[in-house]
Amino acid sequence: MFAEERHRLIGGLVTSKGRVTVAELSGRFEITRETVRRDLAQLEQVGVLRRVHGGAVAAGKASTSEESLSARTSRRHAEKERIAAKALGLLPVGEASVVLDAGTTTELLAGLMADQLPRERAAELLVITHAVPIAYRISSAAAFQLEVIGGRVRGLTSAAIGNRTVVQLEALRPDIAFVGANGVDASFGLSTPDPLEAAVKSTIVRCARRVVVLADSTKLDQEALVRFAGLDEVDTLVTDRQPEAGLAAALEAADVEVVLA
Structure with a gap:
């Protein structure tokens, strides 16, 4: 050749x-x-x-590269919908507090919660988010309890960031958090391009009793600039493809449950 x-x-x-x-x-x-x-x-x-x-x-995979929310919304939409549907089934039974991190897949999860959960079930859930689109989607279904975490909103992701956001999250101990990531790597763990976004994600991971990462398979074996959590800080990974051998072994060693959508 x-x-x-x-x-x-x-x-x-x-x-x-x-x-x-x-x-x-x-x-x-x-x-x-x-x-x-x-x-x-x-x-x-x-x-x-x-x-x-x-x-x-x-070439576009620099550690600091990051697409806008609108650009990411249509990318791998079918896979993200399947991931969101699987995540819906992971909601705790009965009354619970639920953190929804910013991101296209977590926004799809918010939409499923608003559209599919019966009013009585929705009324049992307190949804906590710092993402403007998610807050809007949840608020459209009046039965949910909704707490919006404030701060300066970053235009690229429509999510609150900064010290005020982190301090508000640190005061909470939610039952479960659904978190997005730009990279899931065997040695580097979970990462995202922006340091301020990473600080918020790291706080969410530390404060939640259970952490569920929603990441389509393009994020697997990838690294972004800022590490915000190790694999051992995660309980469940929901993705659309079985991880490759190296990452699969690291997830198993960290006792992370892998749910395929």
């Missing part, structure tokens, strides 16, 4: 999978790892990908 054809195929793999490893490419194309590294270096120079430790990620 000519190098040009191999480069085209590598570019396609990075685009479709989000991340490739040197070992994976070496075995797939039956070339040495040194040849793979040269290929990746050439592809990085023309902007096709970005090299990281052990492999490469898509």
Whole structure:
């Protein structure tokens, strides 16, 4: 196979999978790892990908890159809907306090709660959120008790951030929290690109009695800039695909239940 054809195929793999490893490419194309590294270096120079430790990620996968809420809403919508539907079944029985973190999948969960829960069931739940779209969605179903956590709203995610938000969350001990993440990695744990968002997420994880992470499979084996929790701080991961061997082993070692949607 000519190098040009191999480069085209590598570019396609990075685009479709989000991340490739040197070992994976070496075995797939039956070339040495040194040849793979040269290929990746050439592809990085023309902007096709970005090299990281052990492999490469898509060019737009910088640790600080983050799409707007509106851009993320339509991406992998079907998978996120399935994840939200599974999460709905994890709500505690009876009266309970529920934190909904900011994010497109947690917003879908809020919509299912508003649309599908009977009025009597909804009345048993106190929903706590710092996300404006989620607060609006829950408030449209009058039966819920709703507590909105305030602070400065970040336009990119429509979520309150900052010290005031963190202090309000620190004073709570909710029964369950549904949390989003930009990355779920075996060694780095859960991460997100923005430090202020990370501080809020970290506080949610620490204060909740049970933590459920909602993350579609594009977030698995990924790292964003700021780590906000270790895998051992999570009780359940709801995703749409079985994690790869390394992450699966780390989740099992951390006693994280994996629920497939």
